[in-house]
Amino acid sequence: MSFLKEFKNRELVEALVRKIKNIHLKKPIKICHVCGTHEWTIVHYGLRTLLPDNIELIAGPGCPVCITPALDIDQAAELALEGKTVAVFGDVSRSIGVKHSLEAVRSEGGDVKIVYSILDALRMAESDQNREVVFFAVGFETTAPATALHILRTPPKNFSILSSHRYVPPAVIALYSRGKLEMDGVIAPGHATTISGLKAYEPLAKEYGIPVVASGFEPVDVLMSIFMLVKQISEGRAEVLNQYSRSVTWEGNVRAMQTINHVFKLTDAHWRGIGTIESSGFILKEEFKDYDAKYKYGLKDVDYANEMHAGCRCAEIMLGRIKPTQCPLYMKVCKPNKPIGPCMVSIEGTCRIWATHMVPS
Amino acid sequence: MSFRSNESLLAGTTRILYKMCLAVPAKVIEKVGNMAKVDFGDNTLREVDVSLVDVSIGQYVLVHAGYAIQVLNEDEALKTIELLSEMLSE
Numbered sequence: 001m002s003f004l005k006e007f008k009n010r011e012l013v014e015a016l017v018r019k020i021k022n023i024h025l026k027k028p029i030k031i032c033h034v035c036g037t038h039e040w041t042i043v044h045y046g047l048r049t050l051l052p053d054n055i056e057l058i059a060g061p062g063c064p065v066c067i068t069p070a071l072d073i074d075q076a077a078e079l080a081l082e083g084k085t086v087a088v089f090g091d092v093s094r095s096i097g098v099k100h101s102l103e104a105v106r107s108e109g110g111d112v113k114i115v116y117s118i119l120d121a122l123r124m125a126e127s128d129q130n131r132e133v134v135f136f137a138v139g140f141e142t143t144a145p146a147t148a149l150h151i152l153r154t155p156p157k158n159f160s161i162l163s164s165h166r167y168v169p170p171a172v173i174a175l176y177s178r179g180k181l182e183m184d185g186v187i188a189p190g191h192a193t194t195i196s197g198l199k200a201y202e203p204l205a206k207e208y209g210i211p212v213v214a215s216g217f218e219p220v221d222v223l224m225s226i227f228m229l230v231k232q233i234s235e236g237r238a239e240v241l242n243q244y245s246r247s248v249t250w251e252g253n254v255r256a257m258q259t260i261n262h263v264f265k266l267t268d269a270h271w272r273g274i275g276t277i278e279s280s281g282f283i284l285k286e287e288f289k290d291y292d293a294k295y296k297y298g299l300k301d302v303d304y305a306n307e308m309h310a311g312c313r314c315a316e317i318m319l320g321r322i323k324p325t326q327c328p329l330y331m332k333v334c335k336p337n338k339p340i341g342p343c344m345v346s347i348e349g350t351c352r353i354w355a356t357h358m359v360p361s
Numbered sequence: 362m363s364f365r366s367n368e369s370l371l372a373g374t375t376r377i378l379y380k381m382c383l384a385v386p387a388k389v390i391e392k393v394g395n396m397a398k399v400d401f402g403d404n405t406l407r408e409v410d411v412s413l414v415d416v417s418i419g420q421y422v423l424v425h426a427g428y429a430i431q432v433l434n435e436d437e438a439l440k441t442i443e444l445l446s447e448m449l450s451e
């Protein structure tokens with residue numbers, strides 16, 4: 001597949017930018033994406049600087065670590081402090097809740113282990129049956145199938161999960177319909193949509209008149225998707241189109257979705273800083289509740305009056321209302337090596353991506 | 362701005378293998394049951410679980426946190442390039 005290098009080709013990028021500039025738009029538009037990796041491509045290749053002023057690219061809530069509730073992070077940290085082994089992805093290990101940060105808990109002797117996949121966590125549980133192992137299951141529908149797969153394979157009794165898995169399509173639709181996320185077109189997240197299928201985004205086009213294009217992650221992919229959206233907007237059309245057809249299909253990965261639906265049910269779920277969104281979180285079904293750490297250890301849900309650190313504006317960043325550079329703390333107090341908010345903690349977070357590309361404050 | 366236009370599909374992927382949110386393409390070189398050995402292109406070999414896809418040796422899969430989540434469709438990739446050249450020549 002070496003021909004895929006075309007998707008980074010500079011001439012194609014320039015040609016696409018010319019095509020986009022030639023489209024007549026009656027008014028300025030906002031195009032929203034919902035994936036940290038799309039934001040990385042946009043910032044890394046400077047795509048915003050190539051586009052005309054009347055097209056604004058905004059980054060929606062596309063970072064699973066950023067939207068993981070502070071409560072879940074604190075609960076994971078407390079389990080580690082109580083002597084359980086808490087297995088997390090590397091990016092999650094830096095998460096900061098309200099009371100605890102997983103990294104700090106780790107340096108205090110809490111058993112926080114970094115894993116590459118849920119399988120590593122299972123192996124820990126299998127190798128020592130006396131050790132309680134909790135896998136902190138963070139991630140969207142891209143990550144949830146692997147968790148589900150292993151729950152179906154009947155893990156040992158000393159294994160459980162703390163599920164912060166979230167489902168992107170209902171969240172984007174709800175945030176738009178409530179006027180929280182303003183946009184004229186949306187770039188669907190290529191990898192999450194590989195699982196959910198493009199059909200999950202159909203209501204946006206059909207009910208709300210918002211065109212949708214599933215996009216790949218190379219610069220040509222993203223610009224081609226923007227072209228496909230801008231053209232629709234200028235012609236007053238709203239369709240669901242697929243730029244990333246090498247991976248995304250209308251139905252998605254049916255086997256992966258079935259695996260998820262076997263194990264999890266959708267529930268109203270909290271997105272950090274954003275609030276509760278209907279049917280957007282995956283929790284284990286009744287028959288698997290012994291593997292649910294919240295049930296197993298009787299974790300109590302409490303309401304935090306404020307789950308963001310003083311001055312942190314991640315909530316507005318994740319709704320595309322402000323840019324990281326508009327946060328007074330950006331690169332002054334809040335930096336990649338000393339993050340304040342989740343958007344600077346996670347490598348998929350908008351503030352972090354901007355900071356590592358030295359976008360000046 | 363730098364565009365690495367002659368970079369192959371797979372180059373430079375290992376540094377991002379640990380980004381949880383990312384899925385990275387890799388070529389299946391061996392398969393036993395649910396597990397396959399895949400090549401990320403710069404001789405980085407890994408065992409991945411292929412339970413969620415139907416894949417044969419020689420095909421490319423998208424790997425996310427140790428699991429193949431899709432088999433990449435080469436014909437569709439070519440079609441996208443064709444569609445792109447049509448769009449550009451319009």
Ligand code: SF4
Nearest residue numbers: 313314327334341351
């Ligand atoms: S710069 Fe830091 S404090 Fe400001 S919004 Fe981003 S993460 Fe929060």
